[in-house]
Amino acid sequence: MLLQCKNVTHYFGGLCAVSDFNLDLQQGELIGIIGPNGAGKTTIFNLITGVYKATQGSIQLEGHELVGLRSNRITDLGIARTFQNIRLFQELSVLDNVRIANYGQIHYNPMNAFFHVGRFAKEEQRTIDEAMQLLDDLKLADVADETSKNLPYGQQRRLEIARALATHPRLLLLDEPAAGMNPNEIMTLMDFIQWIRQEFKLTIILIEHQMRLVMGICERLKVLDFGATIAEGLPYEIQNNPKVLEAYLGEGAE
């Protein structure tokens, strides 16, 4: 088992944002977490990646406890993510955005950096080549020198994924990757997610509002409402689950 969440509960003050969240994720799976706005989906990503520390419960990556670790340690262990609202390093170049995510893979000490001696040149060149190769794979090599805030929206989304991949993750958390996309773009994105999953041997958790995307590629779904898991199962099971319809459409909806 790759990731295991056991009874994860999180409070913001007196507000229960996530209660008793359980998840067993096998290597290579692609699962979706859906639910109305404010259901606690992004909070779960924040708990897994150490942005928040879970009030109760345990989160384990291959038996390694993550609760209490700093975000950069968790990223080093192999979990990377993207954000609901794009959070690129806006003023920096596309290439630098990806190179920064290589931080954990570069091995030289501060003295090498102060004087540009020793392993410095070799390590730097290696990360440049690695980052450029990744950008090339994701069809961003041509804009490598652009300032990232000047990229069109779709490319910014792709760059965020590139940056996450640069940390060499095993588990990728995608937070609403299709936000603001039209049906055509969503079709392309579905192929793209399938492709990176194969190419980089990833396990993926997806948060999404766009049912078309979720139903199209997720093997398993979890539905949250007000922090509680109200349903889970295969996509077609979820589609007809009365609890889910109620959460989305309101009580008594048919």
Place this chain on the structure above:
Amino acid sequence: MTSKTNRFQGPRASWEALMAKRWLLPVIIALGFILSLALHLGSFNAYYQLTLIYICINVILTVSLNLVNGYMGEFSVGHAGFMAVGAYTGALLSTRVWPVELNPFLFPVTIIIAGLVTALFGLIVAVPSFKTRGDYLAIVTLAFLFIVKSAIENIELIGGPRGIPGIYKLSNLPWSYVWMVIALWVTRNFVYSNYGRGVLSIREDEIASDLMSVRTRQVKLLAFVLSAFFAGVAGALFAHALQFISPRVFDIVKSTDILIMVYLGGIGSIAGSILGATVFTVLLEVLREILGPFQTWRYVLMPLVLIFLMIYRPRGIMGLREFRWFIPARDLFASQRWRSKAEAKKKEAADAAAV
């Protein structure tokens, strides 16, 4: 593909041609050193020499504060406190510790020790920066400045409020120039390294940076320590140029001066730091000439400069831009070199397939 030289015409083309001659930078740096040595040995006008020494010292202060305020995007106002620690450490070493006759030879050691002691104080400010940001960190650094100043005022052993008079004039133009070049070079190297990119990412988005595996604490620690080190170096040079230091020299006005130089020249830029410090120092001396008996008006004019700057060019003259010669070739041509390498590889593969 069209060749690079044809892309631009007129003055822009000649500028591009000049920029391509990157070997000129080390030549200019060497010429600068020879010139500083010549001015020193030729006993050039002492007042102009002192102004040049101040320019060098101010460049060091500006680039070191720029690392924290410009590159990292924090707001430290306690830089005069670091300068004071360096100045007092250096002055005490040369007036009380070293044998008088060895002083000129031990001067580099004095400067380095002053820098290292100040770097330790850098840790004191780095640790609260793990927890607080922005305005709150500004207040922490302000508190640090006041603590340093009142501590010095109350320790009789180091002269208390009277300060240390009679410091030997050891900061000459060549030494100041050499330390300025070292400060600029090391800071540039740091900025164009893994840690430096971490510094930039903290400015852009600290949470995202942590999530992209950047050890933000390590990066902050290094940035503050390096910044404090060079502030200490500048302080020690300053003490041995002015020959007299007292706590009053290192007050909030001194910190403000350094802030003006950073925001005038441009945040996040080595070239901006040089420009800001030079323009500010020269302007100050010119004002001294022009204002005559109305010296206090400088405290009106300088803040006015800052106000207009913040309104019309909040990032400074060179804000977030860099003079191309200062960018390591590896980074400047990274994508270009990678593309030509990739093309060569593709061609090789095609040739092999043809055979």
